Amino acid sequence: MTIQRFGTTQRYSDAVVHQGTAYIVEVPSNPDEDITAQTKNLLDSTERLLKQAGSDKTRLLQVTLYLADMNDYDAMNAVWDNWLVAGTAPVRACVQARLANPKYKIEIVLVAAV
Amino acid sequence: MTIQRFGTTQRYSDAVVHQGTAYIVEVPSNPDEDITAQTKNLLDSTERLLKQAGSDKTRLLQVTLYLADMNDYDAMNAVWDNWLVAGTAPVRACVQARLANPKYKIEIVLVAAV
Amino acid sequence: MTIQRFGTTQRYSDAVVHQGTAYIVEVPSNPDEDITAQTKNLLDSTERLLKQAGSDKTRLLQVTLYLADMNDYDAMNAVWDNWLVAGTAPVRACVQARLANPKYKIEIVLVAAV
Numbered sequence: 001m002t003i004q005r006f007g008t009t010q011r012y013s014d015a016v017v018h019q020g021t022a023y024i025v026e027v028p029s030n031p032d033e034d035i036t037a038q039t040k041n042l043l044d045s046t047e048r049l050l051k052q053a054g055s056d057k058t059r060l061l062q063v064t065l066y067l068a069d070m071n072d073y074d075a076m077n078a079v080w081d082n083w084l085v086a087g088t089a090p091v092r093a094c095v096q097a098r099l100a101n102p103k104y105k106i107e108i109v110l111v112a113a114v
Numbered sequence: 115m116t117i118q119r120f121g122t123t124q125r126y127s128d129a130v131v132h133q134g135t136a137y138i139v140e141v142p143s144n145p146d147e148d149i150t151a152q153t154k155n156l157l158d159s160t161e162r163l164l165k166q167a168g169s170d171k172t173r174l175l176q177v178t179l180y181l182a183d184m185n186d187y188d189a190m191n192a193v194w195d196n197w198l199v200a201g202t203a204p205v206r207a208c209v210q211a212r213l214a215n216p217k218y219k220i221e222i223v224l225v226a227a228v
Numbered sequence: 229m230t231i232q233r234f235g236t237t238q239r240y241s242d243a244v245v246h247q248g249t250a251y252i253v254e255v256p257s258n259p260d261e262d263i264t265a266q267t268k269n270l271l272d273s274t275e276r277l278l279k280q281a282g283s284d285k286t287r288l289l290q291v292t293l294y295l296a297d298m299n300d301y302d303a304m305n306a307v308w309d310n311w312l313v314a315g316t317a318p319v320r321a322c323v324q325a326r327l328a329n330p331k332y333k334i335e336i337v338l339v340a341a342v
Binding site for chain 1: 122123211214
């Protein structure tokens with residue numbers, strides 16, 4: 001089976017598609033802003049990556065959200081709950097973890113159906 | 115391909131099935147109890163979700179276990195090792211992470227074959 | 229569909245294959261060495277597991293890297309970037325987390341195409 005890759009560097013790809021399943025990892029591109037702005041930015045770019053991969057946000061299967069600070073949980077969820085289309089929520093784990101860039105407040109890992 | 119969802123709220127689903135693969139995330143429903151009780155509770159409800167999704171605990175592929183405190187590792191494993199059917203163990207990562215509810219001692223993410 | 233398992237113990241398998249997708253979790257077998265040596269060891273054994281599972285390092289889909297100390301990020305990446313074959317990078321998340329063995333500096337979770 002063919003593997004399709006998007007945004008590929010020597011270290012990582014932004015999205016990879018195989019056998020009808022898309023894998024995406026995204027970080028915010030506005031790391032100086034607050035959790036609300038970073039989450040909006042992250043979900044916006046995730047949406048673009050999903051489209052590029054032939055999927056969309058109504059076809060999410062599994063999501064892992066890493067928060068640099070669990071105190072941001074409610075603010076993140078306010079953006080998340082509003083972003084998701086009713087009836088299409090994926091399974092979701094959300095845990096606190098130190099991220100590679102100390103300014104990142106959130107990082108997302110997604111598996112979606114193409 | 116159709117996506118099947120179980121226990122869907124605005125924020126997350128308990129289980130999602132796509133193309134013969136089931137994705138599940140579960141937390142304990144007895145957060146005031148100790149690690150042994152929380153792990154038993156978690157694996158019991160996981161087993162129900164697996165059945166609902168058309169799978170069972172002998173068809174696990176990949177598991178991530180988040181422990182709020184790695185000192186609970188041995189107590190968690192005692193329950194886990196006893197729960198698994200010999201010869202059917204999935205790949206498994208177990209790391210410490212702060213969880214959304216400070217009373218949760220464990221959270222599980224599973225991928226299983228339907 | 230058949231599930232193939234490799235290196236199966238009562239607690240975990242080293243690799244599981246289902247429907248053209250391989251799942252692998254690996255830890256270093258040289259936990260007394262530094263991050264560079266542990267990462268090399270980890271990626272070497274990952275490569276062996278991938279072959280055993282009918283895949284190889286050019287067919288990675290999704291990777292999660294757990295570092296016990298994010299200060300090891302650059303040293304880990306030096307090994308990672310050199311190990312990957314240009315143009316084949318998977319999506320990749322890298323977060324800090326306390327690992328089961330306090331001597332482990334890195335743990336890897338992979339999904340690969342068979």
